Amino acid sequence: MSLMVPSTTPAAATLISPGRQALDSALFHLDQAADRLHLDDGLRTMLATPRRSLTVSVPVRREDGRMDVVQGFRVQHNTTRGPAKGGIRFHPSTDLHEVTALAMWMTWKCALVGIPYGGAKGGVSVDPASLSTRELERVTRRYVNEILPIIGPDRDIPAPDVGTDEQTMAWIMDTYSVNAGYPVPGVVTGKPTTLGGSLGRAGATSRGVQIATLKALTGSPEGRTVAVQGFGKVGAPAARLLADAGCRVVAVSDATGAVVDRSGLNVEDLQAWVRETGGVYGYRHADALSHEELLELDVDVLVPAALEGAITAENAPRVRARLIVEGANGPTTPEADRILADAGTTVVPDILANAGGVIVSYLEWVQNLQACSWSAGEVDAKLRELMESSFDAVAAMSAERGISLRQAAHAIGVGRVAEAHRMRGLYP
Ligand SMILES: NC(=O)C1=CN([C@@H]2O[C@H](COP(=O)(O)OP(=O)(O)OC[C@H]3O[C@@H](n4cnc5c(N)ncnc54)[C@H](OP(=O)(O)O)[C@@H]3O)[C@@H](O)[C@H]2O)C=CC1
Numbered sequence: 001m002s003l004m005v006p007s008t009t010p011a012a013a014t015l016i017s018p019g020r021q022a023l024d025s026a027l028f029h030l031d032q033a034a035d036r037l038h039l040d041d042g043l044r045t046m047l048a049t050p051r052r053s054l055t056v057s058v059p060v061r062r063e064d065g066r067m068d069v070v071q072g073f074r075v076q077h078n079t080t081r082g083p084a085k086g087g088i089r090f091h092p093s094t095d096l097h098e099v100t101a102l103a104m105w106m107t108w109k110c111a112l113v114g115i116p117y118g119g120a121k122g123g124v125s126v127d128p129a130s131l132s133t134r135e136l137e138r139v140t141r142r143y144v145n146e147i148l149p150i151i152g153p154d155r156d157i158p159a160p161d162v163g164t165d166e167q168t169m170a171w172i173m174d175t176y177s178v179n180a181g182y183p184v185p186g187v188v189t190g191k192p193t194t195l196g197g198s199l200g201r202a203g204a205t206s207r208g209v210q211i212a213t214l215k216a217l218t219g220s221p222e223g224r225t226v227a228v229q230g231f232g233k234v235g236a237p238a239a240r241l242l243a244d245a246g247c248r249v250v251a252v253s254d255a256t257g258a259v260v261d262r263s264g265l266n267v268e269d270l271q272a273w274v275r276e277t278g279g280v281y282g283y284r285h286a287d288a289l290s291h292e293e294l295l296e297l298d299v300d301v302l303v304p305a306a307l308e309g310a311i312t313a314e315n316a317p318r319v320r321a322r323l324i325v326e327g328a329n330g331p332t333t334p335e336a337d338r339i340l341a342d343a344g345t346t347v348v349p350d351i352l353a354n355a356g357g358v359i360v361s362y363l364e365w366v367q368n369l370q371a372c373s374w375s376a377g378e379v380d381a382k383l384r385e386l387m388e389s390s391f392d393a394v395a396a397m398s399a400e401r402g403i404s405l406r407q408a409a410h411a412i413g414v415g416r417v418a419e420a421h422r423m424r425g426l427y428p
């Protein structure tokens with residue numbers, strides 16, 4: 001049984017919303033893994049269907065007194081291996097399909113790296129840049145109040161994603177705790193360290209991207225050229241860490257534009273420019289290029305670290321990077337994957353490459369539950385161990401079975417969740 005039919009032409013893809021395309025991709029990869037694992041139709045359907053999906057209306061009182069209403073979502077895709085876990089995204093194009101896809105990827109990711117969680121994701125269809133800090137706080141608190149009955153340290157633990165940050169997590173912790181009547185730091189991860197956040201969480205996803213890149217690059221990273229799409233919480237520290245490891249970061253982009261310097265960007269200086277001006281656009285010490293050109297640069301490594309659907313059937317034939325390390329979730333469509341595989345390009349898939357964030361979220365949650373705190377070195381050592389062992393398991397299966405790293409990662413992640421279903425007897 002096939003769970004879906006992916007759109008096969010670029011023209012067809014443009015008729016479908018980005019969220020629906022992301023969900024189609026997620027279902028396509030599940031389908032492939034289910035075939036490989038010989039899962040029966042009932043189990044396949046269970047794994048394709050979210051356990052719980054909540055859509056809420058979030059009224060926002062604007063500074064000028066107007067009242068807007070935006071949509072919010074929390075999808076718990078699976079809770080068979082443990083409480084649901086996953087970030088909260090604030091973005092204007094977020095919809096239920098996108099959040100469902102992202103929640104499903106969280107399930108496989110947590111299973112793949114062996115942490116005791118299911119998968120979830122949340123989102124609010126709002127542009128955070130268009131709101132004042134007070135409006136943002138009101139949206140966050142109201143959204144959390146609406147999803148309150150289904151979250152909690154034993155149920156579902158949110159974290160940052162696109163458009164949210166440590167401050168958002170602090171408001172979530174506070175809103176939940178005020179309702180509970182006592183402080184509940186373990187309800188959310190990615191908090192400021194003053195509220196029980198873990199050392200190392202802020203850069204954890206990027207550190208994982210660095211570890212995955214260094215594992216995937218055969219030979220020394222020295223002088224290897226890198227382009228990074230997205231210069232936010234994942235992309236900017238990833239660029240910096242890859243430069244620290246000896247790579248030459250030649251181009252980065254954000255929503256404002258893209259910049260290139262073949263002799264190597266000074267990432268720290270560029271971060272200072274972004275803090276000052278709000279984006280990479282106009283950076284003095286580099287040339288401008290288009291968003292599309294960045295993805296097609298002749299570089300050793302491309303790190304997509306923005307949104308889904310960046311590399312498609314349309315632009316994949318022009319992608320020249322030999323290695324793609326997916327900092328973002330779902331940046332490569334299944335059609336693009338096939339084109340890249342035929343061209344001999346290695347893709348380290350999202351559920352492996354960007355797992356550093358949820359790994360350190362898990363470490364933060366464990367510290368919260370035990371009321372203790374670990375040093376930055378302890379956290380980094382555990383992160384490194386889990387990233388490297390997960391990478392090795394995926395690479396070994398890929399080599400053994402002659403399948404892509406993405407297919408191997410999904411076979412392991414989906415296989416572990418399917419096995420947990422069988423053991424619990426949820427599927428008699
Ligand atoms: N934060 C985390 O811990 C984790 C995040 N991820 C994934 O990583 C990705 C990025 O998340 P995160 O860094 O947290 O999000 P942020 O909101 O911090 O950053 C997103 C970045 O993408 C940029 N961007 C948006 N649209 C484009 C575009 N068309 N071209 C180039 N850049 C663009 C934004 O630019 P601008 O600032 O100008 O809007 C911003 O620099 C997402 O896919 C997320 O799901 C995965 C695992 C964990």
Ligand SMILES: O=C(O)CCC(=O)C(=O)O
Nearest residue numbers: 086087159161357358361
């Ligand atoms: O840290 C977490 O719990 C989740 C991070 C996340 O949203 C992701 O890995 O996509």
